[in-house]
Structure formats: C-alpha cells, structure tokens
Amino acid sequence: MNLSIFTTKKALLGGLLVVAAGLMIAGCPSQQAMIGSADAAQKTYVAPGDYDEFYTFMSGGYSGQVSVFGLPSGRLFKVIPVFSQDPESGYGYYEESKALLHTTYGFQPWDDSHHPHLSQTNGVADGRWLFINANNTPRIARIDLTTFETKEIIEIPNTGGNHGSSFVTENTEYVVGATRFSIPFEPDMDVPIDSYKENFDGALTFLKVDQETGKMNIDFQMIVPPYNYDLARAGKGKSADWYFFTTYNTEQAHTLLEINASRNDKDFVAAVNWKKAAEYVREGRAKKMSTEYYHNTYDAATSMVVSTKKNEVLVLRPEDAPGIMYFLPTPKSPHGVDVDPTGEYLVAGGKLATVIPVHSFSKMLEAIENEDFEETINGIPVLRYEATIAGEVENPGLGPLHTEFDGKGYAYTSVYISSEIVKWSLETFEVVDRIDAYYSIGHLMIPGGDTKKPYGKYMVGLTKTAKDRYLPVGPKQNHPAQLYDISGDRMQLLLDFPTIGEPHYAQAISAAKLRPNIKQIYELEDNHHPHATKSVNNARVERDGDVVRVYMATIRSNFRPDNIEGIRLGDTVYFHITNLEQEWDVVHGFAIKGGQMGEVLLAPGQTKTLKWTPTRTGIYPFYCTAFCSALHQEMQGYVRVSPRGSDVPLTFRTGNL
C-alpha cells in the first residue's frame, strides 16, 4: 500500500513532497528498502534523446526470442527473433530465414529460449556475439551484435531439453549444452520408459567457437549418468579450465519428479575439466557415434542460410578419461551454480535447501589430489561434501536459485519461495541485506555480475508473476523485471517494468562498448544474394516452367515492377525483393493479398524472398507494409493471375501509363 502511494500518487502530484521521505523499512522476513520516488525517478531517468548506460538482453522464455532493453530506463528497444517465427519481421516465413529453424524434426516454428550469454574475452563481455539456448528442441543460436540478428542455429543431439546452456568459457573457446532430460541416445529407440536406468543417458555438449566468425561446432559430447542436468557455468581465472553443472534427479526417476526426484538429501555439482577433456579427445579417446543434427549458418555475402546435416559426434565417457569429471555433493536439487569473480567460489542454489552451499575451487582441487572420495559413479569420483565446502550461508530464505556478484565482495542470491533477494558477504558467508521481489524471482542479473569484472551498480530481478504490479491486463499478465540500485550498502528498488515473454536470464553490456560496432545499413555493394536486384533497371520477371521469379526493387516510394501479368494458377511465385535504400532505418515491407507466408520487412540494402502460391484467378494488390516515406500510401502494385494454360503473356512494368 505504502509503495503505491510513493510510486504513483505523489510522483504525479509533484516529487517534492517525497524527497525527504528517505528510507523506509517494512516487515519480516525481507526488509523493504525504499527510496523516495523522486530519487528513484532521477536515477532511472534518461532524458529524451539521451542514451542508456547499458544494453540488456533478456531471453524470451516461451516467446523463443531475445528482447533488448536499456538500463537504467527499462525501455524496450527491440525484440530479436531467434527460435520462433516472427510475423512482424517475416523471420521464419521468408525463404532465407526458414532454413535457420530447420531441425532433424523438420521445421520448428517455436522454441523456448532461456539463457543468453555474451561472448567474453579475458572473462569480460566483449560485445561480439550473444549465444542463447533453445530448451525444447535442443539448439544453440548465435546473434551477431553488429546487426542484432540471428546468424546461426545448431542442433544439439542426444539431448532432451537443452537447459544447462549456453554459457561460454572466459575466452569463448567453448559454449556448452547440457541435457535436462536424460534420454536414450539412439534417435528412434523404442523402449519402455521404465527401462530408464538401463537405456537412458545424459549428455554434456562442448561446442567450439571460431574466434573469427563465431561459428559453433560440436567438438565432443560427454556421456554422463542419467540425471537431470540443470544449469552450467564456466570457471574463471584459476578455475577457467573447468565447467560446472548442477544435477538433480540423481534418484533417476521418470515419473512424478516433484516427489520422486526430491528424495535425496544431496544431488551433485558436476565439475568438468574441459581443457583436459579436449586434450583426451585430440588424443583419440573419444569415440565416433552416429547421430544426426542440423547446423544452419547464415552466409553474410549471399544472405542465404546454409543448412547442413551432420551425421556423427565424438563422445567421451568419463570411464575412458580419468581425471576430467568429479561430483560435488550439494544439498537438495540445486538449480544454479555460479562462480564468483575470482573463480574460487562455486555457489549452488538448492531450490529446496535451507542454506546456500558454497564450494571452494581450491579445496576441490585439494580433495581431488587427496582422493578424498565417497564413492565412484560410472568412473566419476564423488568428492566428500565436507572436503569441498567453504561455507554455508545460513538463513537465506526459502528456495535460493541463482547468484550474481558485485565485485565488491558481495553475492546476491535470488530466492524463489520467499520472493526476495539476499545479499551476503563472500568473506563471512553471512546475509547482510535482503529485499522483496515482486513476485517469486527466478534469475537475477547484475551487469557483468557473472564475469571477472562486475559493474556493481544496478541489479535486475526477473520475476515470475506480476499479479497486482501494474494496471491489470487479464488473467495472464506479462512477467516483470525490477531494477535495483546496489551501489550502496543497502539494495534499493528503483523501477518495475513489464517484459516480453518470460525472461529466464539476462545479460548486460556497457553501451559504450557495443554502440560503436552497430551497423546502420547493409552495403548494397556487398550484397551478393543470387537473386538480388541492385538497380531499378534490373527489375524483371522470369518464368521457368511453373516457377516465376520476380526480381523486385524497392525505393522511395515505389516497387519495380509494380504491374505484373501472365501469372497462372499452379505457378509458384518467388518475390525476390531488394531494398535499394542506403539510408539508416529506411525500411520497406511487402505483402500480397492472400499470401500464405505473411509479410516481409527489408532493412536498407537487404534482399529477401517471399514465396506465394496463388489459389484463385484475379487481380491481387500488394503494398509496402512499413511507413517508409511521405508517399508510402502510393507504394503499391497489382499482380494479375490467370487460369491454368492461359496465354496472357508474362509482362511487367513500372510507370508509363
């Protein structure tokens, strides 16, 4: 109640009244630190025409996309289509983009994107690429951060639910995939579900990243016990050669996991020495396994997507590669595993635990050295809990999930059930501050908070339910994000704004780092699309049997050609449209009446292809769908469709009434 008075009424009536209000503390278990609305407004105000300090990339969850927001304003800049068709831009509808969504299960119109991760150099985000995982039909995508476009999608075989993904190593040597569901590896294996323990396996996938192009390639997979692999992080600094994964369902249940996967007191954090594993693979200890997956890459020169089917993968079993994988017992179905900026502490969020366990990397190495093992599972030694634990954070609230760091000696853990964020000291492992989240927080994100150099100024909480936070919009509300100021001793809530889809995780990078790289146009000169029309004089229509190709150009404010006759029922028509504009943000669109593939938008200098199969004879209007210019409404044309076998000649024109 108080909050709504502070944030709305008085702000509207005039901020002056609340300037003196200062700090307010309310209730247990979380203490709500609030600052006056005017102070908060000042801290998040970005004047018209001014720029935000950070770009934030949020996953879209069940939207399958990535959305780009500014911090501290919370303004939405863009939604980047990644794993789902996007009728707004034509992504997944126009021919060139369709191949990006191709998988061994055919065209996938949708997916569930979870964990964006920025490429890194020396443990710091470098602004080259953004990786993100698809959970449902396991894949990883790469987004180019000069154009904010998806340029590559690779399928991950032997995986069911690529959840523990797409985290990179500190120099982006690898990006990783991890299976949430263990499944039989044989692709079409028809076995009883209750043969889980015999037939099901887990897979961790290591994809090598080409440093020049960013292209991913599956270097090898590790076959691991049939648990659920939940989240991952690469180490940094001293632990940079290692990846850490959380596991749950070490009970190996395949039904009612809610109960059956919650029985064990401890599950594991799996530590994998990826560098050593890669050496073993080079030495030939990995075996070739036949499988199938698609690798779809965008070719910048031709704007075409090359879709390649691959038929094998190298698999490494821990039994054949001693010393590369260890299990660290960790309480109660841990969700996140996060590594502090020094690389020493591994913080696990046991979603059903009453403490936050913090493992020490150096103690882990010591325990390995001393062979301080409890047991060995499939060749994977299980280290003694007491041997690796550095401390347990007491009283963290109920359901700790994810942790980020401020670089000033503090960790911030999101706590789902008690809906709060707790701040605790990496020195004393004691909670020093806590603040409410609205409501039920999943991930949190501090710009750079997962890297070696956190900015330590802002924190974003990504919450799961909005309930009464904004004007209601029906039974299903959008998911909120909350911005906190963490520059002082106490966390302070600054802003609460709705998001797109369900952001599971986010990444942020300083605008100063990214902004200079961003492209304004596609150079027409570099457009080598096989069906590009690079001058209005080249616009034409060609028939080859039942296929008609329209080589169309758009330029303010006309289509060339804009009158086409001689199309016949039974024809397949490809509109190869080139936007001849070379001016920033001058976009044209194209749609034709009754078109089955929606519309397509063209950035300056781009060529895209829309397929059309007319189903009736007659006159079909088409027009520019993006308000491009003063005479946008004049930017239109007609196609005449005649019956099969008609002798109307194929003609086209623009102008000359």
Place this chain on the structure above:
Amino acid sequence: MKISNRILFALAALMLIPLYFMPFWTISMKAPQFPEGIGMFIYINDVTGHNRHDISSINILNHYIGMQEIDVEAIPEIRIMPWIFAFMIASGIIGAIAGYRWILLSWLVLFIVLSIAGIIDYYLWGYEYGHNLSPDAPIKVPGMSYQPPLIGTKQLLNIKASSWPYWGSLFIVLSMLTAGFALYREKFTGAGKNDGEPAVTTLTSEVSA
C-alpha cells in the same frame, strides 16, 4: 622579377595542388528526419557525400520535387576543372621560372576571371537544378523553386540548406593573395628594373647585388 617574388609566384601556383585532395565547397542539409545531417562536398574533380551514401539519399529526396538526379559522372565541370587547375599550376611555375612580371599579372587576372566564372557557373548550376523540375513531380508547391543558396543558408520546405566554402577555398584565396602580394612587391618596392629581362640575368643580378 626579384627572386623572392618569383618564389612567391611559384608558391601561389603550388598552393593549388591541395585542391585535388580536399573539397572547396560544401552544401549541407538539415531536416527533422536527418538529425545527423546530410550533404555534399564539391571538389574540383569530384562530388561526394558527407557520408558514404548521401548523394543517393539526396537524389531520393529530390525526386519527390522533380529535381534531376545528381550524376557525378555527368557533370562536365568535374572533368574540365582539373585541367584548368593543372594549367594554372603549370603556367604559374613556368611564369616564376621565366620571371616576367607580365606573366604574373596575366596569371593573376586570369585566375580572378576564372574564379568569377566559376561562381557564376555554380550559380547557374544551382539555378538549373532548382528550377528545371519535372512536371511529373509528386510534390509541387506553387511558386516554389529549390535553388540552393550561392553562399549562406536557406529554408527549402522541410530542409535547411547551407552552402559554404570549404578548406580548399582557403588555398584558392591564399594563392590569389600570394600572387597579388608578389605583384605588389614587384610594382611598388622598386624591383621594377628587372622587368622584361630574362630569368638568368635576373638571377645573376640578384647574386651580384
């Protein structure tokens, strides 16, 4: 001519070389949709955009008012001017070597005449572009022409067009002043006695003096 004045004459000629590498005029256009501005640089041998694609952007805007397209290849001045400047540089240097005051005088007069002709030509060029509009233009504002200002700033519909000399013009002015200064020294500082004598003599007389 005195050796120092001949050196000044040669310098005046050499000062025209930078014109091949830097624009001597700029036209810039501001409009609400172009916060960063667009515009053209005019060289003696080229016309370019302030940014890579500005000429094409200007042409796209201009087609709405029926202005003819700026086709750099088709501008005759762009082909002629480099030769005129080459002639001025060469004749200046030859004149300085020859050391005749009348050459300096003629060179300067020719230079001034050419400059005035250039300004008139530029005005006519602007007039032609601004007035010779296609009758099919989508946007026709009665009584409106779109001639850019010869020098200064003018509001043309939504566009504020400015036309100003650029760095190259500074060299033209400096060259003219240098040649003028050499002529002034020749005429009014008692150096006239050498007038009409061949260069070699001048050199010897300088040395013997």
